[in-house]
Amino acid sequence: MKILVVDDESIVLESCKRVLGDSFEVVPARSAEEALEVMRREPIEVILLDIKMPGKDGMTLLREVKEKWPNIPVIVMSGYATTQTVEQVSRTEAATFIAKPFTPIELLEAVAKVMEKEGKL
Amino acid sequence: MFYSFRSKIIASFLGVTFLVGIVSLLVGGHLLTKSVLGEARNRVAQDLNAAREMYENRIRVLEVSLNTTTLGYGFIVALKDKDTSDLVFRLGRMAQHGGLDFAGVTDERAETICRIGTHSIPGKKAQPPNPIVLQALEKKTLASGTVVLSEEFLNSENPQLAERARVDVVPTPGATPLTEKVVTSGLTLSAGVPILHEGQILGVLYGGILLNRDEKIVDTVRGTVFRNEEYKGRSIGRATIFLKDVRVATNVPAQDGGRAIGTRVAEDVREHVFEKGERWTKQAMVITDWYITAYEPIKDISGKIVGILGMGVLEEKYIDLRWRTLASFVLVTLSGMALATLLGCFLAGKIFNPVHRLIRASEQVTEGSLTPDIGPVSSGEMAVLQKTFKEMVAAMGRRRAESQDRLLLSERQASVGRLAAGVAHEINNPLTGVLTYTHMLLRRKDLNEEVRADLQTIVEATERVRKIVKGLLDFSRQSKPDREQVDVNRLISSTMALMENQALLKGVGMVFKPGHDLHMVNMDRNQFQSVLLNLLINALDATKPGDSITFSTSNSPVKNEDGQEGIEISIADTGCGIPPEHLNKLFDPFFTTKEVGRGTGLGLSVTLGIVQRHGGTIQVASEVGKGSTFTIWVPLEGRVK
Numbered sequence: 045m046k047i048l049v050v051d052d053e054s055i056v057l058e059s060c061k062r063v064l065g066d067s068f069e070v071v072p073a074r075s076a077e078e079a080l081e082v083m084r085r086e087p088i089e090v091i092l093l094d095i096k097m098p099g100k101d102g103m104t105l106l107r108e109v110k111e112k113w114p115n116i117p118v119i120v121m122s123g124y125a126t127t128q129t130v131e132q133v134s135r136t137e138a139a140t141f142i143a144k145p146f147t148p149i150e151l152l153e154a155v156a157k158v159m160e161k162e163g164k165l
Numbered sequence: 166m167f168y169s170f171r172s173k174i175i176a177s178f179l180g181v182t183f184l185v186g187i188v189s190l191l192v193g194g195h196l197l198t199k200s201v202l203g204e205a206r207n208r209v210a211q212d213l214n215a216a217r218e219m220y221e222n223r224i225r226v227l228e229v230s231l232n233t234t235t236l237g238y239g240f241i242v243a244l245k246d247k248d249t250s251d252l253v254f255r256l257g258r259m260a261q262h263g264g265l266d267f268a269g270v271t272d273e274r275a276e277t278i279c280r281i282g283t284h285s286i287p288g289k290k291a292q293p294p295n296p297i298v299l300q301a302l303e304k305k306t307l308a309s310g311t312v313v314l315s316e317e318f319l320n321s322e323n324p325q326l327a328e329r330a331r332v333d334v335v336p337t338p339g340a341t342p343l344t345e346k347v348v349t350s351g352l353t354l355s356a357g358v359p360i361l362h363e364g365q366i367l368g369v370l371y372g373g374i375l376l377n378r379d380e381k382i383v384d385t386v387r388g389t390v391f392r393n394e395e396y397k398g399r400s401i402g403r404a405t406i407f408l409k410d411v412r413v414a415t416n417v418p419a420q421d422g423g424r425a426i427g428t429r430v431a432e433d434v435r436e437h438v439f440e441k442g443e444r445w446t447k448q449a450m451v452i453t454d455w456y457i458t459a460y461e462p463i464k465d466i467s468g469k470i471v472g473i474l475g476m477g478v479l480e481e482k483y484i485d486l487r488w489r490t491l492a493s494f495v496l497v498t499l500s501g502m503a504l505a506t507l508l509g510c511f512l513a514g515k516i517f518n519p520v521h522r523l524i525r526a527s528e529q530v531t532e533g534s535l536t537p538d539i540g541p542v543s544s545g546e547m548a549v550l551q552k553t554f555k556e557m558v559a560a561m562g563r564r565r566a567e568s569q570d571r572l573l574l575s576e577r578q579a580s581v582g583r584l585a586a587g588v589a590h591e592i593n594n595p596l597t598g599v600l601t602y603t604h605m606l607l608r609r610k611d612l613n614e615e616v617r618a619d620l621q622t623i624v625e626a627t628e629r630v631r632k633i634v635k636g637l638l639d640f641s642r643q644s645k646p647d648r649e650q651v652d653v654n655r656l657i658s659s660t661m662a663l664m665e666n667q668a669l670l671k672g673v674g675m676v677f678k679p680g681h682d683l684h685m686v687n688m689d690r691n692q693f694q695s696v697l698l699n700l701l702i703n704a705l706d707a708t709k710p711g712d713s714i715t716f717s718t719s720n721s722p723v724k725n726e727d728g729q730e731g732i733e734i735s736i737a738d739t740g741c742g743i744p745p746e747h748l749n750k751l752f753d754p755f756f757t758t759k760e761v762g763r764g765t766g767l768g769l770s771v772t773l774g775i776v777q778r779h780g781g782t783i784q785v786a787s788e789v790g791k792g793s794t795f796t797i798w799v800p801l802e803g804r805v806k
Contacts, residue, residue, distance in 0.1 A: 053594040059601035096590055123593025145596035145631055148604045 046071055046086060047155070050079040050105065051094040051121075056144070060092060063148040064155065076100035076108075083109065088116055090158060095122040095133075106133075117158045121146070171513040178509035179502060186498030194491050201490070202457070205483045206446050209459040213444070213476045216386045216404055217461065220474060223374065223382060224354050228309050230263030231358045231370050244270065244360060244367050249279040249286055256281050260372065264381070266353075267322040268372035270360075271298050278368065282323035293318040298369040300466060301357035305366065309356035310466035312373065313408065316349035319375070326351065330377040332427050334411055335419075339450070340429035341410060348427075352376040352408040352463075352472055376406050377413040378426060386476075387416055396482045403456065406463070407473035410435045417451055417477070425452050430460070430473060438462045438473050448480060455480040519543045523554055535562040585637030592634055599627050636768070647689045653732060654679040656690065657716050660697040664705065672710030680719035684732055687802050692775045699768045700736050700795050707740030707793065714738045721798055725780065729800040737794040743787040751785060 047068040049060040057072040064070050071086065073079035075097060082088070091109060095102035106118060120133045123144040133141050142154045234240055234255065243251040252270055260268045260281050269280030275298045277287045293315060300308040320327040330351035336343060355373030359366050376382065383404040387393065391402030405415035410430045419425035430438075437445040437460075444461040451458065456477030463472035519540060526537035535558060542548050603623045606612070612620070661675055668675050704714045714736065721733040743751065752773045776783050781799035 051594075055598035056594050059598045062605055063601055123590045123597075144593035145600045145627070147600050148608075151601075 045069065045089045047090045047092060048073060048079060048082055048088045049092040050074075050076065050097070050102070051092075052097045053094075056094065056121075060151070063151050067152075068155075076102070076105040079105060080108065083113065088113075090155060091116055091118045092155075093118055093120050095120060103133075117162050119154055119158055171517050174513045174516075175506060175509035178505045178512075182498075182502045182505035186501055190491070190494050190498055193494050197490050197494075198487055201483050201487045202448075205457045205478055205480070206459075209457050209476055209478050210444075210446060212390045212402065212478070213459040213461060213474065215390045216474055216476055219386050219389065220354075220382065220463075224309050224311075224356065227263060227265070227354055227356045227372065227374065228307060228358075230259055230265065231356050231372055232307070234259045235358050235360050235370050240370075241360065241362050241367070244278075245362065247278065252279050253281065253285045256372075263372065264374065265372040266326060266375040267319075268370075269322070270368055270370050271295065272368045273302070273366045275299055275302060275369065280322060283325075284321070284323075287321070293321055295357075295371065297355040297357040297373070297466070298371050301359050301369045301371070302366070305359055307356065307358050308466060310354070311463050311471060312353050312355040312465055313471050314351045314353050314355070314373075314375075316351075319351050326375055330375060330413075332377060332408075332411060332413055334429065335425075335427040337429040339431040341432045341435055348377075348408055348411050348413065350408070352406065352413055355466075377408065379406075379414045380416070380424075382406065383414050383416050390476075391478075396479055399454070399479060401479045401482060403451065403475075403477040403479075405473075405475040405477075407475060409472060410439070413472075418453065420453060428452060430475070434458075434460050434473070434475075439470055442470060449477070451477055455484075457483065516547070519547045519551060523551065526554065526558075530558055530561070535559075535565070585634075589634050589638050592630065596627060596630060596634070599623070600631075603627065636771075647691070648687045649690060650685045651688050651690050651693065652683075653686055653688075653693075653718055653734060654683055656694060657697060657718065657734070660694055660701060661716065663698065664701050667705060668714070671705060671708070673705060673708045674713040676713060676715040678715065678717040680717070680732070682720070683718050684720055684730070684801050686732055686799055688779055688799065689775075693779070696772045696775050696797070697734075697736075699772045703768065704736055704738040704740065704793075707742075708738050709740070712739040712792075723798060725800055727800075729780070729802060731781070731798050731800040733796060733798050735794055735796040737792060739792040742789040742791055743785070743793055744789055748785060748787065752783075 045068050047064055048071045049057055049064075050073045051057055051060075052074055054074070057074070061070040061072065068089075071082055071088070073082050076099060079091075079093075093102050093106060093109075102120065102122075106120065109116065109118060119140050119142055121142045121144055140154055140158055142150065146154075237255070239251070240255055242248075243255065256268045256270065256279070259265065265281075267280065267282065270278045272278055275295060277292055277295070279285050280287070295318065296314070297308055297312050314330075316327050316330065319330050327349070330349065332348040334343060334346050334348060353373040353375050355371065357369050357371040360368050360370055383406060386404040387400065387402050390404075391400070394401045400416070403415070403417045405412050405417055407413065407430055412426055412428050412430075415424055415426060417425045417428075419428070429435075431449055434445055434447070434449070437443050439462070442462055444459065446457070446459045449456055449458045457480050458475060458477040460473050460475045462470040463474050465471045522538070522540040526539045529537035537558060539551050539554060542551055603620055607617065607620050607624070657677060657679070661677060665675070701714070708714065715738075717735050717737075719733050721731045723733075724730055752769050773783055776797055776799065779799050781797055784796045784798075785793060786796070787793035
């Protein structure tokens with residue numbers, strides 16, 4: 045199972061890979077453009093997406109992904125977990141939201157919840 | 166505007182005084198003229214009466230002289246004996262004593278026997294008729310009065326008399342056009358007494374005074390009536406006797422300085438006196454001066470008007486009196502106006518100095534001063550104005566301080582917010598790494614206890630950092646309240662339910678006294694719940710087992726500046742209380758008294774921010790060792806700030 049992690053911070057990419065690496069094939073992407081490239085190239089089961097990125101931001105990417113691949117669940121993560129952000133995310137029908145920083149357990153739970161909901165587990 | 170208003174007040178004062186002054190001047194002047202001239206006329210009329218009295222008196226004196234003479238026995242004897250020398254002697258003595266100009270004795274047929282004067286014994290030629298004697302004989306009693314005697318008669322009596330009687334008529338402006346150029350007849354005061362002896366008329370004793378050119382009567386009148394009073398070197402009173410309309414005896418001065426004998430009376434006077442037989446008073450130009458004059462007819466013994474008795478008072482004296490009085494009036498008016506101006510200035514100053522000071526004070530306020538000098542406090546309405554002004558400035562000061570505080574606070578909040586957002590973003594990413602790797606390490610089974618404990622410390626410290634960043638984010642959340650109608654009593658109940666377990670564990674009692682019929686409030690339910698939660702957590706932190714926390718609500722009687730009604734929520738604890746020096750820092754961001762790691766110092770400032778965004782206020786009352794009470798007031802329709 046491939047999970048795409050999009051974040052401009054390598055430590056976040058590394059952390060996710062470290063936590064999820066046992067159960068998933070983690071494909072990292074450092075920007076929205078790179079993420080789209082990966083999406084076009086490979087079949088992705090779940091996307092873990094950061095909101096705040098230089099260049100095209102997470103919200104824009106989220107909308108594009110939902111347009112082209114409406115069945116792929118997205119978990120939005122943000123270090124800027126304000127009510128507004130959460131609201132914005134919920135309007136775009138992202139599967140779930142996880143606030144940074146998170147513990148490995150929190151991340152695994154969030155992914156498991158999404159997979160369960162989508163019937164992929 | 167200020168000065169023009171002051172000028173207006175002074176002008177009003179002046180205007181009123183001026184108006185009153187002018188009116189009183191006009192009315193007073195008119196009344197004065199009327200009364201002064203009326204007084205003068207009255208005086209002249211009275212003087213004329215006095216003159217008439219003296220005129221009549223002169224006739225009485227004449228009568229007495231004649232009567233006294235006839236009573237003497239020697240006179241009767243001399244008359245019976247026709248002893249002319251004795252008679253002339255007696256007549257001469259009588260004339261001398263009585264001041265007579267002519268005197269004589271006739272027989273019972275009116276033929277002159279003898280007389281004083283140059284021709285004491287008349288010759289044989291026919292005598293001119295003696296009107297006074299004829300009347301005495303006719304009436305068989307004393308006849309006396311004014312008599313006009315012809316030149317012929319006077320000449321026969323004494324040529325000097327005829328000469329004295331002759332008056333050249335002087336053309337006088339305003340008089341009736343001249344008819345005769347010379348007056349020859351004489352105006353006399355005459356009397357005749359029939360001399361009776363044993364029932365028989367022996368004859369008539371007659372005598373008289375020629376008034377033509379006589380100075381005695383007119384000067385006596387002047388001396389008696391006017392006491393020779395003078396005004397500016399001129400005699401104030403004048404007396405004149407006219408024969409027909411010609412002055413024959415007068416003390417009116419002529420232009421050459423002598424007496425104005427021969428001048429004539431004005432035509433209108435002549436008309437009134439002669440034709441209407443009336444007394445006549447008028448202002449008249451008499452030869453050189455204006456006089457207030459009075460005239461009345463002189464009638465002869467047969468009742469015919471033959472002359473005029475005239476009196477005059479120098480008008481100048483009264484005119485001057487009038488002018489002097491008018492001048493006093495003007496002076497008083499001018500003084501009044503000056504006084505009014507001074508008073509106006511004084512009053513305007515008294516009124517406007519404080520106003521001026523207030524204007525200057527408001528300028529000072531405009532320039533930024535909050536301690537303007539308004540000068541000494543006046544009395545009355547001005548004091549109220551000054552007091553109100555002071556209060557207004559003080560209120561402005563308070564409000565400015567408040568708004569500065571508020572501005573400062575919101576600036577601080579905004580900068581802290583920006584900082585928090587940045588920090589949150591920057592810290593959370595590496596923190597994710599720290600948390601992930603520490604947890605991953607902790608999963609390993611081959612760790613000794615020491616390493617595990619160290620890793621556990623890292624996890625706890627990281628959790629603390631996470632909390633701080635979370636607090637920062639909450640604080641930076643300046644989001645607009647998402648309003649709905651909220652039942653605050655229910656909100657409090659549910660908030661208390663959230664913390665029930667903690668309170669129970671700590672042994673702190675929680676009480677709620679909900680207000681009856683509490684109004685619904687338009688507020689952001691979630692934000693307000695965090696406010697209540699925050700205060701409740703703080704209260705729990707401040708209390709120890711056995712203490713209590715009491716929530717209460719009520720509809721507040723207090724209204725805000727916009728007149729909005731509100732409710733009051735209070736949360737009182739019996740905890741440790743807040744030291745006074747901490748009270749004013751309570752709502753500052755990052756201020757905390759909690760032990761390190763337990764509080765971020767952002768809770769109350771977030772709380773205050775939310776309440777303020779709802780248009781509400783928070784007040785704290787606290788006593789160390791006894792507890793604290795936080796009271797929130799929120800308007801029913803919260804404003805959006």
